Amino acid sequence: METGNLVAKVIVDVPAKDTDRTFDYLIPDSMRPWIEPGSRVAVPFGKRTVQAFVISVVPADDPPKYRMRAIQELLDLVPPLSGDLVELGKWMSERYACNQIMALQVMIPTALKGKAERYISIAEQHELTHPQRTIQPNQGDELEWALLTDDGMSDPTERRIVSFIQEKEQVPLQQLSRRFPEEAEVIKSLLRRGVLQESQVIKDKLGKKTMKSVDLAIGIDEASTALEQFSTKAQRQREVLAFLLERSEFLPLSLKEVMTSLSVSAATVKALEDKGYVLLEDVEVFRDPYRGRHFKPTEPLPLTVEQQSVYERIIRQLDTREQGAYLLHGVTGSGKTEIYLQTIQRCIKQNRQAIVLVPEISLTPQMVERFKGRFGDQVAVMHSRLSGGERYDEWRKIREGRVKVAIGARSAVFAPFRELGLIIMDEEHETSYKQEETPKYHARDVAIRRAHQHGAVVILGSATPSLESYYAARSQSNDEFAPLLLEMPTRALGNTLPEVHIMDMREELRAGNRSMFSRALHNGIAERLERKEQTVLLLNRRGHSTFVMCRSCGYVAGCPHCDISLTYHQRSNNLRCHYCGYSEPVPQTCPECGSEHIRYFGTGTQRVEEELAKLFPGIRVVRMDVDTTTEKNAHEKLLKQFRDKKADVLLGTQMVAKGLDFPDVTLVGVITADSALNLPDFRAAEKTFQLLTQVAGRAGRHQLPGEVFVQSYTPEHYSVIHASRHDYASFVREELKHRRNLHYPPYCRLILVTFSHEQLPVLVRLAENYSATLQGRARQRGWFGNMDRLTSDVLDILGPVASPISRIKNRYRFQCMIKWRGNIDAISLAQQVADEMAESAQAQKLLISLDVDPQMLM
């Protein structure tokens, strides 16, 4: 080892078919101690220099077989990836049919992708936590020595390195590795312990950010008094002051936010400053978005009997340090979060780390609060609304082991912890866990794979588990990763699930009620206003206007072959099936009942808000939808407003259905329960059931009992009926029957293959060619081509048909749906045929993309 040359096998950052393999580079002697699997380097590639990730380090052939080029540059001291993540990337590339480089790139924050110069300095955090030990430059050697020993740095090498950096304040990363070529391990250890830190150059775009901000210059009481005595002439200034008071917890606010929210000018705010009420200043935008925010510390709750048994089962596995997976099916309000918190506590005690995945972090401020409240600074939050720099900082805390818990959406599954003990996936059924761009991975699979690598435990939690997970858990198939089912059928606080009433909207119409509110829901809202209780209203916006429905009988046009609803195409004014290509003209009257009330369906939240204002003058509504939540922290602010009882109604789309826990919500209304039922998606019933169950679960969670009104045009649909009875098991039984009959997951797996080309005839020919070639190869291998056959190894291919979005950027799109089951390598065959086609000369401009286990079929 010591004598011979070493070679790094690397994956270069050139996302192309023929570069999707490792390339060999000599490791220069000076870099030897630094390079390990997961290191990022710059290498000469053809005439260019490109970035690359080291996959493995091996001894060079002696004598060398050919002249090998050497690595040019080491890009980080602490490798951004690690051996296990590199291996995970390889697994992903096979599992999701993508290039390895794509899989590796998705694991690291964007901030690292550019080629910014980075520096090493003494950690600011280190200084903050040990202020008395702050190391001052130019102090005597003796003092330094004392300080360093105090910190456990009695090692002379560490001392030498730290003083070197101290003197220069910050040292470019390249220089440090050249200066101390032998001391790689020591420097890495200092970085890991948080004594040293890596930072980007100040002048780059990730440096400190400042903004003009507005703060109160006087106390809140004083400001309230001032507000009351404000001159009526300065109405605008008064509004600004009131605005600041209302948001006193969030101060300082950005000046821009104040100006746009109230449409006032900077001069108005300036006038307030002159009067001494407010302060205008340049403040540094916090890179830790939660810094300075107070989270109420919480203690572990004594567990209920139900929670206790689930808890014990999980920690027994955790303590073995061997991989395990659990599907925690607990009704809404059963106290799943407390299970997460206490199992994490156990995990931290073992000196291991935990990842918490949530569907969309900005929608779940309450969740973040609960984790911060229990674990404080040990939590890193990977928030999609953070700036690149902020995200980079959070990621670094994880990489350097300075936090124990990472909470975030999908990509947090890659949090680079070294001793991973636990991965929790809350609301495991949510589709946002699947990435829709390449690499099209599902965080659930990746979580289970990572757990396998680390001997960690995965908890998939939901009140409405996905059929895939539930089926895997119930059948305990020979799949070694199948999760074990744990159930919590009652609420933690002992209260019952709310009563759900289904309102048949066809009857409302018959009775002459043309409003979007049924009479019962209308009365319900009125009652809540009287009793000063709160209401949550959900508008199911999915499937807006894409299907045609009869308002008299609820009839929806469906495909005779595929059992999914037909999609309305405006251009051709017809209805089409996205799976098989069947089409028919748009009906003028309802084929079922003859009514003329047949049309596209959809209502916007804004219209509901207007209607509420008309029906209940003075009603205070918080509206939460894409329009009102674009701003950073908007969700949090809106929810806080609602929680503080500054509003009577919380109205919104899907985002109001999840994870909210408000004591005074006693009424939940669903305005259109069925709109998602009519999407051309075999999961439509499942998604409807999930949404109804989740939103119903927001009512009556504490002392006050809850009531739910679900408005529907298809009240007899099993997803609506079972959701209204909180009966997951019956829903699943019925839904599985349909899936089995129609050959959909979990009874088979799917691969969606999308083709695109500029010329339609060429595209069609190539897509048909693909389908025929794949079918032929599958036959050769002895796989059956028909799902109806009761054999185990089957590959069936549907289509090609035009994609639902049939042209994007002047490229036509066609797709095939592959259905397969059994112990066959369908994914690699599908990929292989695609590669061959993409390579053949005539097809040069053909793009083929595979989506393995697709979630979005539209």
Ligand SMILES: Nc1ncnc2c1ncn2[C@@H]1O[C@H](COP(=O)(O)OP(=O)(O)OP(=O)(O)O)[C@@H](O)[C@H]1O
């Ligand atoms: N052991 C316990 N003792 C007392 N209160 C508890 C206990 N466990 C949970 N709770 C309380 O019960 C309520 C519901 O718990 P939680 O929000 O964790 O449920 P959940 O299963 O995550 O629900 P959902 O799926 O609806 O989000 C919360 O207010 C929580 O504080």
Ligand SMILES: [Zn+2]
């Ligand atoms: Zn009809």
Ligand SMILES: [Zn+2]
């Ligand atoms: Zn069809």
